[in-house]
Amino acid sequence: MQQSLNPWVTSPTTDISEEETLNTYMPPAAVISAPLKGMVEPDAADRLARRTMSGSAALWIIGAHGGAGESRVADLLGARATDHCWPVLQGGGEPRVLLVCRADMRGLTAARNALTQWVSGATPKTDLLGLAILADAPGKTPKALRDFAAIVGGGAPRLWTLPWVEAWRLGNDTPLPREFQRFITDIATLAADTSNTAHWKVSP
Template identity: 75%
Template sequence: MQQSLNPWITRPATADGAEPATPDAHVPPAAVISAPLRGMVEPDAADRLARRTFSGSAALWVTGTHGGSGENRIADLIDGARPADHCWPVLQDGSKPRVLLVCRADMRGLTAAQSALTQWASGAAPAVDLLGLAVLADAPGKIPKPLRDFAAIVGGGAPRLWTLPWVEAWRHGDATREPAREYQRFITDLTTLATTTTKPGTTN
């Protein structure tokens, strides 16, 4: 997947002023934006995701940025993942959770995802290891170009972006069918990222 600079700002800089490090060769590459940024203004309170304290642990926390985002569906696909009830997870043991944001590819969903990413980039979200954003198709067929373009802009503010197609079988309650190629790659990426031990000085 091609990565690009965050289009919301002109000169990205990490919170500590350091250049983003090169990720492990076995981990899907992150974009330049991989940590909160200086100078990013947090969204209005009404547009921020809430935070929620969870007990227990998970290899990955899946946070839907709005109702109907596919949060539970995506969590079911990935071993060791848990849905975070549309909230930033805060863990009782004080550890830093790995988080995937998900949204639908309609204007409401993409706008909600943009607000969540702005909240994270401004430092207004709790400390999390944000792996990226997954944008799920909201209807059968090709996503209209204006929405594809907006998804690319929104996704530029995340460490990684996955754009996933509509799955008709899920509409009929069939969760057993082999997922499309895009989902297979997505599951492999997230499984790798969620099980890779963070090394000092890296962004993953």
């Protein structure tokens, strides 16, 4: 897993050991942490719909497209999936959300459109934690897709890239890769910084 900030507005200033990266390092949000004036929203066909949600949740997971891994990530985090929609809470308020997609061209393009929709201010008011990109196949992601993922992730407050888990294809329970463990801990840390009432799964 790689968590990074907006590549266009931030850069690391110190070298951080692998152990620190996995256990203690939590960088602040990137500059793009809220919608920006003057951004043009995507075409209607490229926008995610909005949906009024019953009940409540500490975190809502938005899949940018079908097969994004929305339900899987929601289960891992003890969150609720929105079925590829921006959530609108019945009782009002600003829901905390996480956008997820797959690391193929279709998934990254859908995530780019969703982030463009958000940054243009065309979505319901939300607290977007960032974008999680899940591998779409075993093995190393092609360079062209890695480069595109970095560009797309630059439009989100934070970016996590997560590896393929082969055992999930067979429905097997397996210890989570450390990238996913760190991802879960990162989200829990972010939630703890902004809410005293949220409950999160911090370990598998």
